[in-house]
Amino acid sequence: MARSKRQGDGELLWRDEGTRRAGPVAEVAPILRISKAYSFAIPEELADSLSVGQRVTVPLGRRGRPTPAFVTRIDHGPWDATLRPIHGLIDDASFLTPELIELGREISRHYLCPLGITLKAMTPEAVRQERGLRTVRYVRAAVTAEKIEAEGHRLTEARRAILLALGSAGEAISQDALLEAAGASVGVLREMARRGWVEIERRRELPEEDADAGGDSPGELIDEPEFELNEEQVEALRRMRETIGAGAFKVTLLLGVSGSGKTEVYIRAMRSVMESGRQAMLLVPEIALTTQLVARLSRRLPGVAVNHSGLSEGQRSRLWRRIAAGETNVVVGTRSAVFAPCPKLGLICVDEEQEPSFKNLQAPRFHVRDAAIMRAARLGIPVVLGSATPSLESYYLSERRSDWQRVYLRRRVMELPLPKVHVVDMRDEVAELRRDVVLSRALENLLRETLERGEQAIILLNRRGFATKVICERCGTRVTCPNCNMAMVVHAASGQCVCHYCRLRIPIPETCPNLGCGGAMVQRGRGTQRIEQLLSERFPQARIRRADSDTMTHRRHYEEAVRDFERHEVDVLVGTQMIAKGLDFPKVSLVGVIDADASAPGGDFRAGERLFQLITQVAGRAGRASTGGRVVVQTTSPELPALRFALTHDFEAFATSELEVRRKTLLPPFRRLARFVLAHEREQTARSEAAALGERVREAIAALKLERADVLGPNPCALSRLRGQYRYDLLARTLSAGQLRELLAALENTKALRTRAKSLVVDVDPVTMS
Numbered sequence: 040m041a042r043s044k045r046q047g048d049g050e051l052l053w054r055d056e057g058t059r060r061a062g063p064v065a066e067v068a069p070i071l072r073i074s075k076a077y078s079f080a081i082p083e084e085l086a087d088s089l090s091v092g093q094r095v096t097v098p099l100g101r102r103g104r105p106t107p108a109f110v111t112r113i114d115h116g117p118w119d120a121t122l123r124p125i126h127g128l129i130d131d132a133s134f135l136t137p138e139l140i141e142l143g144r145e146i147s148r149h150y151l152c153p154l155g156i157t158l159k160a161m162t163p164e165a166v167r168q169e170r171g172l173r174t175v176r177y178v179r180a181a182v183t184a185e186k187i188e189a190e191g192h193r194l195t196e197a198r199r200a201i202l203l204a205l206g207s208a209g210e211a212i213s214q215d216a217l218l219e220a221a222g223a224s225v226g227v228l229r230e231m232a233r234r235g236w237v238e239i240e241r242r243r244e245l246p247e248e249d250a251d252a253g254g255d256s257p258g259e260l261i262d263e264p265e266f267e268l269n270e271e272q273v274e275a276l277r278r279m280r281e282t283i284g285a286g287a288f289k290v291t292l293l294l295g296v297s298g299s300g301k302t303e304v305y306i307r308a309m310r311s312v313m314e315s316g317r318q319a320m321l322l323v324p325e326i327a328l329t330t331q332l333v334a335r336l337s338r339r340l341p342g343v344a345v346n347h348s349g350l351s352e353g354q355r356s357r358l359w360r361r362i363a364a365g366e367t368n369v370v371v372g373t374r375s376a377v378f379a380p381c382p383k384l385g386l387i388c389v390d391e392e393q394e395p396s397f398k399n400l401q402a403p404r405f406h407v408r409d410a411a412i413m414r415a416a417r418l419g420i421p422v423v424l425g426s427a428t429p430s431l432e433s434y435y436l437s438e439r440r441s442d443w444q445r446v447y448l449r450r451r452v453m454e455l456p457l458p459k460v461h462v463v464d465m466r467d468e469v470a471e472l473r474r475d476v477v478l479s480r481a482l483e484n485l486l487r488e489t490l491e492r493g494e495q496a497i498i499l500l501n502r503r504g505f506a507t508k509v510i511c512e513r514c515g516t517r518v519t520c521p522n523c524n525m526a527m528v529v530h531a532a533s534g535q536c537v538c539h540y541c542r543l544r545i546p547i548p549e550t551c552p553n554l555g556c557g558g559a560m561v562q563r564g565r566g567t568q569r570i571e572q573l574l575s576e577r578f579p580q581a582r583i584r585r586a587d588s589d590t591m592t593h594r595r596h597y598e599e600a601v602r603d604f605e606r607h608e609v610d611v612l613v614g615t616q617m618i619a620k621g622l623d624f625p626k627v628s629l630v631g632v633i634d635a636d637a638s639a640p641g642g643d644f645r646a647g648e649r650l651f652q653l654i655t656q657v658a659g660r661a662g663r664a665s666t667g668g669r670v671v672v673q674t675t676s677p678e679l680p681a682l683r684f685a686l687t688h689d690f691e692a693f694a695t696s697e698l699e700v701r702r703k704t705l706l707p708p709f710r711r712l713a714r715f716v717l718a719h720e721r722e723q724t725a726r727s728e729a730a731a732l733g734e735r736v737r738e739a740i741a742a743l744k745l746e747r748a749d750v751l752g753p754n755p756c757a758l759s760r761l762r763g764q765y766r767y768d769l770l771a772r773t774l775s776a777g778q779l780r781e782l783l784a785a786l787e788n789t790k791a792l793r794t795r796a797k798s799l800v801v802d803v804d805p806v807t808m809s
Contacts, residue, residue, distance in 0.1 A: 067108035068155035080122040092133030096126040109158045152403035161378040171353025172243040176214040180205040197223040275446045282421040292437040293425040295448030297659020317385030324394035346372035392424040398806045428652040435708040458661040458668030482671040489629040496629040503587040504528035504566035511551035513558025524760040586614035619657035630661040636676040643808040651681035710772040711779045714805040717796040718764035728796040729753035729767035735791040748773040
């Protein structure tokens with residue numbers, strides 16, 4: 040960089056020209072909330088060891104504060120700026136290939152998340168810290184025996200044996216193997232290293248035998264079923280194999296009713312990919328779904344690896360390396376598995392693609408389905424989205440885009456009928472019995488008959504805890520969380536009221552906290568704990584198991600629950616939505632849904648879609664064998680369209696109706712959304728900052744001349760106070776994803792997103808509006 044000083048008449052007193060240099064330069068993305076990339080010179084000692092995707096330490100800012108960053112590009116050539124050098128390496132190797140780096144750039148741009156933070160989310164920290172690996176010392180000869188003796192040194196028998204073994208190997212060999220071959224001690228080897236005769240290098244490697252490395256399946260086919268595919272499955276597989284053989288990007292929406300054999304189609308499509316020497320990926324929304332699925336895949340396909348949050352850090356680290364080395368054929372996992380470093384990826388399958396749990400709730404707020412599509416498009420490979428109740432966005436795109444196709448599985452395997460759905464209006468039950476009713480007479484009678492026949496039942500209530508509120512019977516005061524202004528939920532087992540948002544816990548109050556009232560506090564509403572207790576009282580001989588996030592705190596709990604239900608060691612499974620999808624239990628003939636309308640959160644435009652999906656999915660657990668199935672749905676709002684269409688399992692009729700509503704209200708898939716959520720401990724500050732941000736977004740839309748783009752709000756969030764912070768949100772609507780990216784980039788570049796609020800969350804393509 041040139042520096043100069045002039046006299047008053049402009050005469051140059053001195054000039055210091057920067058030296059033009061040539062060499063490697065690294066572009067890095069700091070792991071900070073900074074969107075800008077920086078360039079640094081690569082020191083000579085790092086030139087051979089540095090690669091794209093590694094973390095390094097760089098001097099940032101005027102004071103050169105050491106800051107971790109990802110290397111995102113390495114260039115070679117002349118540069119004439121005064122670049123500061125990289126301080127040093129954090130990682131010995133990179134597990135972010137150039138393909139994953141570019142995927143990270145796209146995710147960073149689309150979800151408005153700094154690239155460094157995005158890349159950090161793509162590789163588990165346990166992998167970078169080399170958890171679960173062993174340190175192996177490798178030895179190579181630095182000089183020959185002849186040179187040593189020519190310099191006047193005497194070679195003992197042990198020293199000569201070591202050099203002879205190294206010469207025979209021709210390359211570095213492990214210290215243990217060397218000492219065993221030479222019959223020498225480690226002391227002799229260390230003395231030779233001190234003299235400079237041999238070089239010892241430490242490497243971090245996978246253990247030779249590691250049975251717990253994340254669920255690898257046996258390396259051979261064990262159990263191949265004899266059944267034949269039905270006509271629809273054959274046609275679906277034919278079309279999928281066509282896309283696989285074409286070697287080009289294409290999205291297949293596999294729309295199959297529950298029990299139609301979608302998993303079998305996945306398995307055979309993945310086998311086609313494996314036969315060509317490539318890898319496949321199967322993404323599932325819940326850890327619970329992997330238990331049955333992995334057991335099934337492991338019996339059918341060699342080299343199945345399972346990646347999910349239930350793995351230990353050591354297991355995750357070892358598994359990631361095996362995937363990167365191409366030692367696995369199929370990767371099964373939840374959200375983070377979409378970034379698995381498969382070197383030969385040929386197919387991505389996303390099961391239950393509509394699930395909201397596929398949306399990451401921390402930066403970057405990506406959706407696994409969309410990230411999978413982005414990755415498949417970059418690699419030029421097919422992606423399969425499977426569901427009985429696909430998202431309306433996917434359903435709509437499968438009609439409109441040439442690189443999408445829709446494939447139907449309308450019939451269950453073995454021509455089994457779909458279960459009959461019976462809706463019970465609980466208002467009639469309460470009016471007739473004149474008391475609170477938890478189990479309708481229809482559900483209770485059918486459950487009794489089911490147990491008498493030796494069959495199984497699933498009871499779903501999408502609320503955990505014992506009671507959903509505690510209220511004073513005299514003055515009506517409710518127990519609410521002081522941090523969140525939400526009703527606290529009774530957990531009878533612990534004797535506490537719990538806030539499900541900030542985790543605050545207090546003893547269950549017996550008398551009203553209002554001074555001068557003194558009324559008794561009563562518990563209202565119901566959660567899964569209360570249903571479990573009630574069923575135990577009504578059916579004392581039944582074996583009942585509860586499955587919700589209070590009881591399923593570890594992977595083994597899911598596995599035990601699924602295993603016990605499969606073995607019919609449990610008669611009735613009570614739980615939240617985690618038991619509603621993906622699991623296959625042939626002896627389940629009855630499904631009951633309690634408080635169905637409460638499963639659809641108010642204020643969310645996707646509430647009807649979520650309700651239809653939940654009812655249809657849980658209904659699909661019944662009648663998956665010759666026993667047939669019945670479904671009882673209890674509700675106080677039987678007139679809801681989602682319930683009416685769920686009665687006949689008619690997704691297409693529901694989708695047509697709901698899409699017309701979305702079209703008129705200009706909501707997805709007819710518009711793209713970005714939600715801005717501002718929070719502050721002072722409500723006035725949160726409200727005013729949200730209003731100011733709304734004006735800046737409107738100004739940006741006008742400046743960019745974005746056709747048919749607008750802003751809704753600001754308004755208080757559905758969860759208006761959370762963890763002591765008041766929350767307001769606003770929605771930016773655009774006609775396309777390209778428009779939305781352009782708008783967000785302009786807001787970022789003009790610093791329009793700076794705010795005095797305590798926090799600002801930008802959620803692109805939000806799936807919930809709480």
